[in-house]
Amino acid sequence: MPSKMQIILTACVVLSGTLPASMEAVAAGTRAAKRSKAADVDPRGQVLAFSCAGCHGTDGKSVGIIPGFYGKSPEYLEAALKDFKSGARFSSIMGRHAKGYSDEEIHQIAEYFGTVWTKNK
Amino acid sequence: MNISRRDFNKLIVSGIAGSALGVFGGIGNAYAAKNRVVVIGGGFGGATAAKYLKKLDPSLSVTLVEPKAAYITCPFSNWVLGGLKTMEEITQTYGNLSSRYGVKVMADTAVSIDTARSTVTLKGGAVLNYDRLIVSPGIDFKWDAIQGYSQEVAEATMPHAFQAGPQTVLLNRQLQMMKDGGTVLICPPANPFRCPPGPYERASIIAYYLKEHKPKSKILILDAKDKFSKQALFQKGWERLYPGMIEWRGAAKGGKVQAVDSAAMTVTTELEVLKGDVVNIIPPQKAGRIAFDSGLSDASGWCPVNPVSFESTLRPGVHVIGDACVAGPMPKSGFAASSQGKVAAAAIVRLLRGKQPVSPSLVNTCYSLLAPGYGISVAGVYKISAEGIVEVPNSGGLTPIDAGDDQLMQEAMYARGWYNNIVKDIWG
Incomplete structure (x- = not known):
């Protein structure tokens, strides 16, 4: 008999499992249109992206030596994260972080940062 | 375990959002009025949560209860011992949280929580009502664990x-x-x-x-x-x-x-x-006093939580973040507390709007300094699984043991950059 906690967790996993599929449906060509609506923030992309601010500054605006990325395009960020993940691009620590995300999650994170700076343009 | 769509929907209402029953409780737009969040503790967890709640939804009423006017960070306090930082340089204040983000900061101590009435009583006598409460009290010490040791001796x-x-x-x-x-x-x-x-x-x-x-x-x-x-x-x-x-x-x-x-x-x-x-x-340590006194901790001395929202499994409506909570393999670090603060803030905003929280990821990044030009780090990325919070396989980990001097130097520089950015992300 599963405990209440297990049921809660199972429900959540099922829920999260449905998200990447819907994101895959977002073709590259519709990105710009999607992005222009700042109100349409993908909540999962947002909560994943919040983690980045701890080292890179709020919204990617760094005040110190760690590279910032505010204003970089989602395409650039997605490619950079995938290169860190594969090891194609050298890093001291980013490879270790990027390996923690699926390609879909990397896409969601990159798209979120796109909405952050386009809405401030 | 296989669950049908109908069962799944039932679980969402009874499970994840179960503690939000007041929100779903059938009264048309009842949740429209539910916008009061109280945060106890202005450290890495609590200050992050307060700021990100307002960042996510400026219409929320967010009150941060913290007795200290200035918060001295544990991260980088070791650096002071080597003359590499001054106490002033590791001191953070709450002015920006109130002036830039509209967080109401109360310089007072929370002395009790009444979860039945959803109130927090402060030492100064004020009683705060909340729709959601975040408790981020840090640690307390088990003074009796070592014979002859005490707060006075410390x-x-x-x-x-x-x-x-x-x-x-x-x-x-x-x-x-x-x-x-x-x-x-x-x-x-x-x-x-x-x-x-x-x-x-x-x-x-x-x-x-x-x-x-x-x-x-x-x-x-x-x-x-x-x-x-x-x-x-x-x-x-x-x-x-x-x-x-x-x-x-x-x-x-x-x-x-x-x-x-x-x-x-x-x-x-x-x-x-x-x-x-x-x-x-x-x-040895345990959850900070207010968590302990409010029935938020279990026999372990720490506070069990739902890993999706960091809501207490013992006291619905109360979220516990930071060192005080049990977060699976996540270390009790300032970065982890801040990561949890963001996740709890995002979950609370959705719960108050009658939505379920999304499945989050959590992160830890800790630099340690061995000398001014010699740094090492550990990284961790965590997801939610049926077992709770788990580290994502084949991710995270340590600075390579064979890292060259240039990489150790870069880690030392990034340690400084880490501090500058994380304190600005939290208190800036």
């Missing part, structure tokens, strides 16, 4: 320096007064405890100071456990930077301290009585 002679502030100043002053050729005892507890690499970074930076100013001195780490965070990286660094200066004795070699005598400046292990010129006792 404040007079044998500092723990694991809550930064006067304790950091005291330890620093003792190191500066110590004679060349003296012995520094550092006595860390068994797991789990705040900042797992902290005692070993401390040993490194004290060694950096001693090598420069008192090179005949020694550091002896008397440990209550048999292995420690970033162990191979620390030990390799000690060998390279401070050969012969730092000795580590694990529990199996009689490292566990059982008693202290503050007048004699001695500690007693299973095997012997050892004298120190400076004695740093880091006692």
Whole structure:
């Protein structure tokens, strides 16, 4: 008999499992249109992206030596994260972080940062 | 376990959002009025949560209860011992949270929580109503775990320096007064405890100071456990930077301290009585007092939570974040607390709007400094699984053991950059 906690967790996993599929449906060509609506923030992309601010500054605006990325395009960020993940691009620590995300999650994170700076343009 | 769509929907209402039943409770737009969030504790977890709640939804009423006007960060407090940071440089304040983000900051202490009435009573007499409460109280010490040790002893002679502030100043002053050729005892507890690499970074930076100013001195780490965070990286660094200066004795070699005598400046292990010129006792810990007193902690001394929202599994409507909560394999670190603060804030915003929280990821990034140009790090990315919070396989991990000097230098520089950005992300 599963405990209440297990049921809660199972429900959540099922829920999260449905998200990447819907994101895959977002073709590259519709990105710009999607992005222009700042109100349409993908909540999962947002909560994943919040983690980045701890080292890179709020919204990617760094005040110190760690590279910032505010204003970089989602395409650039997605490619950079995938290169860190594969090891194609050298890093001291980013490879270790990027390996923690699926390609879909990397896409969601990159798209979120796109909405952050386009809405401030 | 397979569940049908209908069952799944039922689970969402009864499970994830179960504690939001007040929200779903059938009263048309009842949730429209539910916008009051109280946050207890202005450290890495609580201050992050307060700021991100307002960032996510400026219409929320967010009250942060924190007795200290200035918060001195534990991260980088070891650097003060090597003269690499001043106390002022590791002091954060709450002005920006109120002026830029509209957080109401109350300089008071929360003394009790009434979960039936959804109120928090403050020492000054005020009673705050909340729709959602976040408790981020940090740690409290188990003073009776080591015979002869107490808060009075910590404040007079044998500092723990694991809550930064006067304790950091005291330890620093003792190191500066110590004679060349003296012995520094550092006595860390068994797991789990705040900042797992902290005692070993401390040993490194004290060694950096001693090598420069008192090179005949020694550091002896008397440990209550048999292995420690970033162990191979620390030990390799000690060998390279401070050969012969730092000795580590694990529990199996009689490292566990059982008693202290503050007048004699001695500690007693299973095997012997050892004298120190400076004695740093880091006692075992438990969730901060308000969590303990409010029924948020279990027999472990820490607070069990739903890993999706960090809502207490013991007291619905109350979320516990930071060192005080049980977050699976996540270490009790400032970064982890901040990551949890963001996740809890995002979950609460959705719960107050009658939506279920999304499945989050959580992150930890901890740098440790062994010398000004010699840094190491650990990274962790965590997801939610049926077992709770788990580390994503094949991700995260340590600085490579064979990292070159250029990479160790870069990690040392990034450690400084980490501090600048995380404190701005939280208090800026």
